[in-house]
Amino acid sequence: MRGIVLFFCSLSLVACQDPAPPPVEGTVKYTNAQWWLDGDFAAGERCAQDGLLVACPAEPSLTIDLEGGFVIPGLAEAHNHNIDNNFGFTRMNPEYLKRGIYYVKNPNSVASDYQYVEEDIARPQTIDAIFSMGGVTIAGGHPEKLYVEFLSQMPAYMGRDFDSLNSDAFHLIATEADIAPTLDLLQEQGAQFVKTYLLFSEEFERRRDDEAFYGAKGLSPALHLALTQAAQARGLRVSAHVETAADFAAAVASGVDEINHLPGYFVRDVATTEEAEAKYLIPEDMANLAAEKNIAVVTTTIISTNFYQDNPEQLEMVKAMQVRNITALKEAGVFLAIGSDNYMSTAAAEAQHLVDIGALEAHEVLDFWIRSARRVIFPARKIDCLQPGCEASFVAVSEDPRLALPLPETITYRLKQGYELN
Incomplete structure (x- = not known):
């Protein structure tokens, strides 16, 4: 206090912020990234639909390239x-x-x-x-x-x-x-x-x-x-x-x-x-x-x-x-x-x-x-994970955040409950 x-x-x-655009209808695939997994990172892709991470379908509605970023919740x-x-x-x-x-x-x-x-x-x-x-x-x-x-x-x-x-x-x-x-x-x-x-x-x-x-x-x-x-x-x-x-x-x-x-x-x-x-x-x-x-x-x-x-x-x-x-x-x-x-x-x-x-x-x-x-x-919410069933909320950074903590200038992409915040 x-x-x-x-x-x-x-x-x-007062700092105002433009409202985020509505989420894309259907499924969005996020590719070319390293994903946080129990203290480590693993290459792969994730898909989001209706505010949650889901299993990737054969044909997503949209694909977004995260340009090799490190993605954390x-x-x-x-x-x-x-x-x-x-x-x-x-x-x-x-x-x-x-x-x-x-x-x-x-x-x-x-x-x-x-x-x-x-x-x-x-x-x-x-x-x-x-x-x-x-x-x-x-x-x-x-x-x-x-x-x-x-x-x-x-x-x-x-x-x-x-x-x-x-x-x-x-x-x-x-x-x-x-x-x-x-x-x-x-x-x-x-x-x-x-x-x-x-x-x-x-x-x-x-x-x-x-x-x-x-x-x-x-x-x-x-x-x-x-x-x-x-x-x-x-x-x-x-x-x-x-x-x-x-x-x-x-x-x-x-x-x-x-x-x-x-x-x-x-x-x-x-x-x-x-x-x-x-x-x-x-x-x-x-x-x-x-x-x-x-x-x-x-x-x-x-x-x-x-x-x-x-x-x-x-x-x-x-x-x-x-x-x-x-x-x-x-x-x-x-x-x-x-x-x-x-x-x-x-x-x-x-x-x-x-x-x-x-x-x-x-x-x-x-x-x-x-x-x-x-x-x-929020103990009842799945917000500390990046697997199917977790909330589609994450941050992509250009540098390994285990070595240097994220800064606004190193954050390249922000998603919260399926809404892009960039």
Whole structure:
């Protein structure tokens, strides 16, 4: 959520995109390409009809030469809030599509604004996205302060106060009795999953009633556990915001589906590297437990660069901890979803940043990036594959993306549900 500052610092002209042409009637054959197959590429051809990949007929309606391109499924943005409203969606939709990102997850948004983007989301010519609506926290917890004191001064939320934002941008609970009515309201608002907040939960009692910690606190581990179990009992997946290693442990103990952020993406309340490591590094046994519970972790490493522009030494320390945390999670077998949480950017920047800091190699990032779409956004859809029966959505690039991640200038062809997006 903290990358939200960047979104409003530079308001620009709305980028419009011409509507995609209608799909060709009949079957389209795509030839002369290398097709993604479980981390490798295989030469061949694919055919599409009615938005799906199908077995190729003897005589297709149209044949398209992909000129030797490397073809991968559409990519994902596993954590961003930059499509909260109509302005954000209109600006970011073409930015995502030109980078081959078709699927976006928004873990905290203003429920009442969803009506302005609902008709534009999830068309063949646009990104597909899911929304949690407002996140669940305690009184005075994150993201209450963010919305009430900061965003209420920005154009998209001008004039909004606590009363109008409460139960819309965030939901405040204090006891287990508050959980059911909060989930009732979220489902009424159309939430497709639940966003929860754990911030310095190891200090919950100290922070709960102290105004000095306004915006820097969240749910207690016990209340978070009850909330997670109640949401999952309704068929709602749960994504938990964490700050510290203790928060990570509380999220794992709750059995969440997904953890948003690596601990230590924003280092606070420590004076030395040793203190930072004690507070923010994920222990090996906890990484192993997250893997056993099949919990995904969203990377969001690039947002740290926003916080330490005047302190490069601190940034290097944070990067080093990010590499250690990612290494521990990868070695444990935890799924790493590629998401940026950076308002003015996309998961493409996050993917490259993971390579640049030495956390993952390009082929590892690509594999996680492709699989993120189905793993954490649309688990019921066949969008991470390029075989008959999978959705006819893919991106062709001129260079092997295992060696250099896709860039807009290397993307030569885009297809989404049978619609050509070029």
